[in-house]
Amino acid sequence: MAGFAELGLSSWLVEQCRQLGLKQPTPVQLGCIPAILEGRDCLGCAKTGSGKTAAFVLPILQKLSEDPYGIFCLVLTPTRELAYQIAEQFRVLGKPLGLKDCIIVGGMDMVAQALELSRKPHVVIATPGRLADHLRSSSTFHIKKIRFLVMDEADRLLEQGCTDFTVDLEAILAAVPARRQTLLFSATLTDTLKELQGLATNQPFFWEAQAAVRTVEQLDQRYLLVPEKVKDAYLVHLIQSLQDEHEDWSVIIFTNTCKTCQILCMMLRKFNFPAVALHSMMKQKERFAALAKFKSSIYRILIATDVASRGLDIPTVQVVINHNTPGLPKIYIHRVGRTARAGRQGQAITLVTQYDIHLVHAIEEQIKKQLEELAVEEARVLQILTQVNVVRRECEIKLEAAHFDEKKEINKRKQLILEGKDPDLEAKRKAELAKIKQKNRRFKEKVERTLQQQKASRAGHRARPPRAHTAPAPTQGPA
Numbered sequence: 001m002a003g004f005a006e007l008g009l010s011s012w013l014v015e016q017c018r019q020l021g022l023k024q025p026t027p028v029q030l031g032c033i034p035a036i037l038e039g040r041d042c043l044g045c046a047k048t049g050s051g052k053t054a055a056f057v058l059p060i061l062q063k064l065s066e067d068p069y070g071i072f073c074l075v076l077t078p079t080r081e082l083a084y085q086i087a088e089q090f091r092v093l094g095k096p097l098g099l100k101d102c103i104i105v106g107g108m109d110m111v112a113q114a115l116e117l118s119r120k121p122h123v124v125i126a127t128p129g130r131l132a133d134h135l136r137s138s139s140t141f142h143i144k145k146i147r148f149l150v151m152d153e154a155d156r157l158l159e160q161g162c163t164d165f166t167v168d169l170e171a172i173l174a175a176v177p178a179r180r181q182t183l184l185f186s187a188t189l190t191d192t193l194k195e196l197q198g199l200a201t202n203q204p205f206f207w208e209a210q211a212a213v214r215t216v217e218q219l220d221q222r223y224l225l226v227p228e229k230v231k232d233a234y235l236v237h238l239i240q241s242l243q244d245e246h247e248d249w250s251v252i253i254f255t256n257t258c259k260t261c262q263i264l265c266m267m268l269r270k271f272n273f274p275a276v277a278l279h280s281m282m283k284q285k286e287r288f289a290a291l292a293k294f295k296s297s298i299y300r301i302l303i304a305t306d307v308a309s310r311g312l313d314i315p316t317v318q319v320v321i322n323h324n325t326p327g328l329p330k331i332y333i334h335r336v337g338r339t340a341r342a343g344r345q346g347q348a349i350t351l352v353t354q355y356d357i358h359l360v361h362a363i364e365e366q367i368k369k370q371l372e373e374l375a376v377e378e379a380r381v382l383q384i385l386t387q388v389n390v391v392r393r394e395c396e397i398k399l400e401a402a403h404f405d406e407k408k409e410i411n412k413r414k415q416l417i418l419e420g421k422d423p424d425l426e427a428k429r430k431a432e433l434a435k436i437k438q439k440n441r442r443f444k445e446k447v448e449r450t451l452q453q454q455k456a457s458r459a460g461h462r463a464r465p466p467r468a469h470t471a472p473a474p475t476q477g478p479a
C-alpha cells in the first residue's frame, strides 16, 4: 500500500504524519490527496472517523508551503466546536511552516476576530454566520484571493436544517474568487450532490468509499424498544451498567432539544453520574469548557443535542446513546459516528418508542444494516422506575423555575433582530411552515404505514419488531 510520500506529499509533511502516528494513509486520503495536489476540485465522501480532515489539510499545507500568503485557505464548517478541532489539525500538521490560523465563530469577541483577520492569517476556519457578519461589516480584510475553499460537512452547510446557512453562504460565495480549488467533504454527501457539484466545477474529482454498509464495521448497533414514559429509567440503567462493567468508559447521549439535554444532565447528576451538557443555549465559553472536560475524561458522560453530532473526534468515546430516534437516517449516521473511529470498536444504542419504529426502518434501509435488539434486565429497570421519574420531575420543576424556556425565546428574538428580521412576523411564518410540514409528515407516515402493513400482510407476518418484547407497560410504574 502506498505511503504518504507516494501520494506526492513533501518529506516534511510525511515526517509530521509520522510524528502524529499516522503511518499509512486511509482510503479517503489515498483517493483524494493526489487529485487535490493536481489542482482539481474534490468531493470526498467517506465514513465517519475515516480521516477526511487530514485528506484536505495535508495537500493544502503542501500548496501553502510552495506559495505562502494570507488569506490562502478558507474552511467552512457548521459548528463552532468543529472549527476549533479543524484548526488544531492545521496547527499540528503545519507547525514547521509557522502557520497562522484564525478561527471565526459566533459567540466569541467580534472585535478581536476582526483584528486577527486584518493580520492576514494563512488559514481561516469559520462558521458561515459569523464570517458573513465580518464580510458585511468590515473592510479591513478580504477573501477574494483565496486559493482553497473547503466545506467540511458540506451537505449540512447546504441543507436547510434548524440552522439555515443559505443566506450567509451566498454572501461568502460572492466574496471568494471564481478561480479557486473547492474541496467538499462529508460522510453523507449524496443527498446534496447536485448542489455541491455546482460549487466544484474545476475538473471535479468525486471519491466515495465503496462499502456495503454505510456505518463502520467496528460499530455494534443496537436498539431498545421502550415506552416513552420509562425511557429515562432505561437510560439510567444503561449508564449504571456501563459504569459497573467498565473501568474506562465514556458515552455521548444525544437528545432532540436543548431542554431535554439540560434536564437529562441535571437528572444524571442527581444520580451522581459524571455528566456534562452541550447545547446551543449554553454560552460559548461553557460549551468549550464542557467539551474540554469531557475530552479529558473529567466527565464520562456528554449529553448533547445535534450540535455535537457531526465531526467531533473524541477517540475515548465507546458508546453513543440516542435518547430519541433520529428523524433522519443521516443524523443517525453522524451521531453514531462519534464512536468506533479510526478502526476502534464502539457501540450505538438507540432508544425507540412504538411511534418511532418507522424511523428505525428508514435508518436500516439507508445504512443497509439491521439494528439488533439490546438485551436488558428489565426487573432492574423496574426497581428504579419510580425514583427516576420523581427525580426527572424535580429537575423539570427546577429548570422551569430558572425560566429556561423564556431565556430560549429571548435568545431567539435577539438573534432575529440582529439578522434584521421582525421576530413576530418570523414566528408567524414559522408556525405556518411547521403546520404545512406536519401535515406533509403525517401524510408521508400514513402512506409508509399503509405500505408496510400491506407488505407485512403479503409476507404473512406482522411488521417488525417480530421478537416478543417484554418492556414494561407505562402503567406498571407511577409515571
Ligand SMILES: Nc1ncnc2c1ncn2[C@@H]1O[C@H](COP(=O)(O)OP(=O)(O)OP(=O)(O)O)[C@@H](O)[C@H]1O
Pocket (backbone or CB within 6 Å): 021, 022, 023, 024, 025, 026, 029, 046, 047, 048, 049, 050, 051, 052, 053, 054, 186, 187, 310, 311, 312, 313, 315, 337, 341, 342
Ligand atoms: N492515516 C491515518 N492513520 C491513522 N489515524 C488517522 C489517519 N488519518 C486520520 N487519522 C485519525 O482518525 C481520526 C478521525 O479522523 P477525522 O476526524 O478526520 O475523521 P472524519 O472522516 O472527518 O470523520 P467525521 O465524518 O466524523 O467528521 C482522527 O483522530 C485522526 O487523527
